[in-house]
Amino acid sequence: GIEAGKDIGPRIIRAGIIDGKGPFAGPTKVLVDNEKEALDAVRMYKETGHEQIKIYSSVKPELMPIIAKAAHEQGLRVSGHVPAFMTARQFVENGADEIQHVNMLFLNFMFDKVQDTRTPARFTAVAEHGAALDLSSPQVRDFIQLLKDRDIVVDPTVGTFEDMFLGRPGVPGPGFAAIVDRFPTTWQRQIRSGAGGLEMKPGQQALFRDSYQAMVNMVGVLHRSGVHIVAGTDNLAGMTLPRELELYVEAGIPPKDVLRIATSGSAEVMKRDSEYGRVAPGYVSDLILVDGDPTINMADIRKVRTTIRGDRLYDADALFRAVSIQPATKQ
Incomplete structure (x- = not known):
C-alpha cells in the first residue's frame, strides 16, 4: 500500500x-x-x-x-544473530555477510563462559565480562581484521544496550530522555519505570556501566579499523535512530561520517547507492529538512520539519501528531 x-x-x-x-x-x-x-x-x-x-x-x-x-x-545477503553454540568468527567463516548487535562480537571472546546464547545469557555475560575485554588485545585486533578482510557489515544497535545495561527499576537509562515527554502517557509510564533493564546483583551497577561503555568504544574501534557499520536500532526506528547516531558520535566517529553511515553507507550495503542515499542530480529525493545542524550537534537530527519521500512531501509535525506523538518542534 x-x-x-x-x-x-x-x-x-x-x-x-x-x-x-x-x-x-x-x-x-x-x-x-x-x-x-x-x-x-x-x-x-x-x-x-x-x-x-x-x-x-x-x-x-x-x-x-x-x-x-x-x-x-x-x-x-546473510545477516543475523550468531547462532547458539557458534562463535562470531565461525559465523563469519561460514558465510555471514553481516552481524546484528554488538554484544554478539563480545560473545566471540566469552565462549568459555557462555555457549547457549538463546537465553538472556547473551546479554548478562557481556554485562558482567565486557568491561574486562581489552579492545587492543591481539585476539580482538585479529578478529576485527577478519571482519574488515571479509567486508563484514556490523549493525551494532548500541542504543538498545544503553537502556538494558544502565536502566534499573525506577531509574530508566538515558536512551529515551530526549523524547519521553513526547509519547502517550502509558508509554511514558513504561519508559520511566526502568523495567527494561537487566537484572543486576548488588554492587554491579558500575560494572554494567563500564561494560556498556566498552560496547560504545567497540563501535568506534570498528569504524576506525575500516569495518562497515550500519545504523540499526532494534527498537522503534523512527524515534530511536537519533539516539543511535548520537552514540556513534560518543564513540568518537565525526558527525559527518555518522550521517554518511545512516544515508549513503546504508544504501551502499543494500546495493541502492546509485539511486538513494545522496543529495545529487539523478538521485531519488528522499530527504529530511532539519531545523539545526547535526554536523555540529547530532541531537539536532530530531528537529525534522519536512520529510520528502521522492515525489511526496510531508509535514513532520503532522506525521507525529497522527500517531499520538508530540512534534519535535513545540510551538
Whole structure:
C-alpha cells in the first residue's frame, strides 16, 4: 500500500528471519530443523521478494553454512544473530555477510563462559565480562581484521544496550530522555519505570556501566579499523535512530561520517547507492529538512520539519501528531 500511495511509510527492503525449533524460537513461523527445511525456507524468501536472510539464535550450527551457501546462490545477503553454540568468527567463516548487535562480537571472546546464547545469557555475560575485554588485545585486533578482510557489515544497535545495561527499576537509562515527554502517557509510564533493564546483583551497577561503555568504544574501534557499520536500532526506528547516531558520535566517529553511515553507507550495503542515499542530480529525493545542524550537534537530527519521500512531501509535525506523538518542534 505504501508504494501505491495508499499508506504512508518508508521504503522497505525485506529480510526474512530463519530460526530453529525450540523453547527460545524467535519471532517467526519459519523454523528449520534440517537441511531440506533450510533450503526450502531460503527458496521461499527468494520467491517472495526478500533480499536478505536473518539467521536467529536457535538455528543449529551445522545448518548455518547450508543456509548461507543457498542464500548466496540465490543472490541474498546473510545477516543475523550468531547462532547458539557458534562463535562470531565461525559465523563469519561460514558465510555471514553481516552481524546484528554488538554484544554478539563480545560473545566471540566469552565462549568459555557462555555457549547457549538463546537465553538472556547473551546479554548478562557481556554485562558482567565486557568491561574486562581489552579492545587492543591481539585476539580482538585479529578478529576485527577478519571482519574488515571479509567486508563484514556490523549493525551494532548500541542504543538498545544503553537502556538494558544502565536502566534499573525506577531509574530508566538515558536512551529515551530526549523524547519521553513526547509519547502517550502509558508509554511514558513504561519508559520511566526502568523495567527494561537487566537484572543486576548488588554492587554491579558500575560494572554494567563500564561494560556498556566498552560496547560504545567497540563501535568506534570498528569504524576506525575500516569495518562497515550500519545504523540499526532494534527498537522503534523512527524515534530511536537519533539516539543511535548520537552514540556513534560518543564513540568518537565525526558527525559527518555518522550521517554518511545512516544515508549513503546504508544504501551502499543494500546495493541502492546509485539511486538513494545522496543529495545529487539523478538521485531519488528522499530527504529530511532539519531545523539545526547535526554536523555540529547530532541531537539536532530530531528537529525534522519536512520529510520528502521522492515525489511526496510531508509535514513532520503532522506525521507525529497522527500517531499520538508530540512534534519535535513545540510551538
